[in-house]
Every structure is written in structure tokens, then in C-alpha cells.
Amino acid sequence: MLLSGVGDALGYRNQLWEYNESGPAIHQELKALGGVKDIKAELPDWPVSDDTVLHLATAEGLATGKVGEELLHEVAAKPGPSSILGVSQLKPGKEGGYRVPYNPDGTGCGAAMRSMCIGLRYPKPDQLLSLVAVAVETGRMTHPHPTGFLGAVAAALFTAYAVQRRPITTWGLGLINEACPIAKSFVDGREFAVEETLRDWEYFSEKWHGPALWPDAYGPAERDEAYKSFSLKGWAGRSGHDAPMIAYDALLGAGSDWEELLNRAAFHGGDSDSTAVIACCCWGALYGTKGVPDGNYVKLEYRDRLEKCGEQLYALSTENCQIEVLSL
Numbered sequence: 001m002l003l004s005g006v007g008d009a010l011g012y013r014n015q016l017w018e019y020n021e022s023g024p025a026i027h028q029e030l031k032a033l034g035g036v037k038d039i040k041a042e043l044p045d046w047p048v049s050d051d052t053v054l055h056l057a058t059a060e061g062l063a064t065g066k067v068g069e070e071l072l073h074e075v076a077a078k079p080g081p082s083s084i085l086g087v088s089q090l091k092p093g094k095e096g097g098y099r100v101p102y103n104p105d106g107t108g109c110g111a112a113m114r115s116m117c118i119g120l121r122y123p124k125p126d127q128l129l130s131l132v133a134v135a136v137e138t139g140r141m142t143h144p145h146p147t148g149f150l151g152a153v154a155a156a157l158f159t160a161y162a163v164q165r166r167p168i169t170t171w172g173l174g175l176i177n178e179a180c181p182i183a184k185s186f187v188d189g190r191e192f193a194v195e196e197t198l199r200d201w202e203y204f205s206e207k208w209h210g211p212a213l214w215p216d217a218y219g220p221a222e223r224d225e226a227y228k229s230f231s232l233k234g235w236a237g238r239s240g241h242d243a244p245m246i247a248y249d250a251l252l253g254a255g256s257d258w259e260e261l262l263n264r265a266a267f268h269g270g271d272s273d274s275t276a277v278i279a280c281c282c283w284g285a286l287y288g289t290k291g292v293p294d295g296n297y298v299k300l301e302y303r304d305r306l307e308k309c310g311e312q313l314y315a316l317s318t319e320n321c322q323i324e325v326l327s328l
Helices: 002-012 023-032 050-062 068-076 084-089 116-121 125-139 146-164 168-190 194-199 202-208 220-229 242-254 258-265 272-287 303-317 322-327
Strands: none
Touching (some): 002 050, 002 303, 050 068, 050 272, 068 125, 116 272, 116 303, 125 146, 125 168, 146 168, 146 202, 146 272, 168 194, 168 202, 168 242, 202 242
């Protein structure tokens, strides 16, 4: 939870880097700052963005320990996700009030970048059904298109895989071969916007099918081009399929090197805070704060709330949650 906020703050840089379309330019500015080791992520210069605010809102809903539809209403009542349209249509507390009408444009990364905490709540292999169910339903509160809410499944799943220490090279296969079929069956069984959802289903999976190939040169400029090549409408990381994809690419390439992870996930010419918030959450689950400069996190905005949520989700994750799937 803590390092997800760090990745967000560094990728965001108070709006300056989130909207900078040039990875090489960001790296030049980073060098002038003295590099990652010299960044003091604290207010007023390094606030977190809406990504962390919304991740916290989801996490605090999960941390109540509520399950089933009661949980979904709790999450729906939290500060609204990125889609203003989606939030305006939520009616927490009323029957079905955690759902919004199907939206063919609901493909953005807003569901993905707030869903890593779901993987912390349901990190065990035998909790996969609950993870997928909660990710789908909380994701499509604002992003009802499968490209949007399957991004929530990916972010939650990869976080759970990190906790499990599942080999990183298998995560993509797990998403496509294990989690997505469960999500499809779940959507079909819920009998809500099934026809529209299944009509638009394949884009997400098609984008994830490999093979994954890296060019010999893969610096900031080359990464910008690669990320754009599998993005929707040329804005890398803005959609539900490519935000976790870029995070995954960064995790594969960086290993245990924190600075290299940020180079790949946070400092590129796309939706850099949203890709970094996912990548850094998974990296934190794998490695903790080992190798992370103190200045990157000691005075991070909302640090106390992030750490408290992490502790609460860890405690809840030890409980048997399979009954939740039945109540959903």
C-alpha cells in the first residue's frame, strides 16, 4: 500500500510528469533533480494523485470486513472513482445501487489503478473466486466495459501473485487462462448487461496475447514507442488493458531494482502515475522497502492511512472468504 502511493507521487510529480508525453524529457528532468535517490516525496511538491485517493477509498471499504453486496455498497459510498459520470449514477444503499448502465466508452484505467488492494484482501490461490468477483463488481461501478473492469482484475490478481511469490513470468498466463474465464462466467451469471459485455469482451484478451518481445535498445524513447503500440488511441497506460500491461513489463524488466522499476513504470510519456501505482504496489509486496531511499516514502502524503489499510487487509486476508462468492 505504501509503495503504491510512492509510485503514484513520483509518476505524477504534481501533474508535471503525468501529462508529459516524452519519456526522454522526464528522464532529463529527473537527472537534474539528482535522480530517484534525491527525491523527497512530500508535500507540497510531491503530492499523491487521485489514483492513491481512490485506491485508499477502495482499500478502506474492503478493510471494514464487510462481504457480499454489503461490501459493494460500502465501496460505492466511498469518494468517487475517476469517472464522474459513473459516480453520479451510483446509488449506494439502494438495491443494485452499486451498478451503472453499460458504457461502451468505459475502457479507462480508473478501475485498474485502484484495485491492487483487492489482491491484498484476497491473496491466496483458494481466494481467486472472491478476488475476481470483487474486482469485477467494484471495477464496473465506473468502468462497465470489459476493457476497463478486467484491468481491475489484472491489478488485483498481479498483487495477489506477488504475495504468493508466483514466478513473474507466469502472471500474464494466469490472467488470461485462469482469471479472465472466471470473470466471464461471473458476468454471465450476474445477468447484468451480459450481451453488451460479451460483445466487447475479446479486445482485452487479444491485447494480452504474446509473445512479448523487447527490442535490443529499450531506453526511454524506445519504451515510449512500445507502450504506445499496444495502447488505445496512443495514450499509453490510460486504458484498463495497458496500465497493468506496462506495470507488468516494468516488473519483468526491473527485477528487485527499485530505481529501474521507476524508470520503466513511472517515468514515461503516458499515464505514468497510473502505471506506477500498480507496478510499485506489486513490487512492494515482493520486496518491501529494501533498496528504496527513505526520502521516497518517509513523509509521503497519507502514509499513515496507507500503512493502516495494509495492516487491516493483511489481518482480514487470513480469514476464509469463500462464502462471499455465494453471497455475491
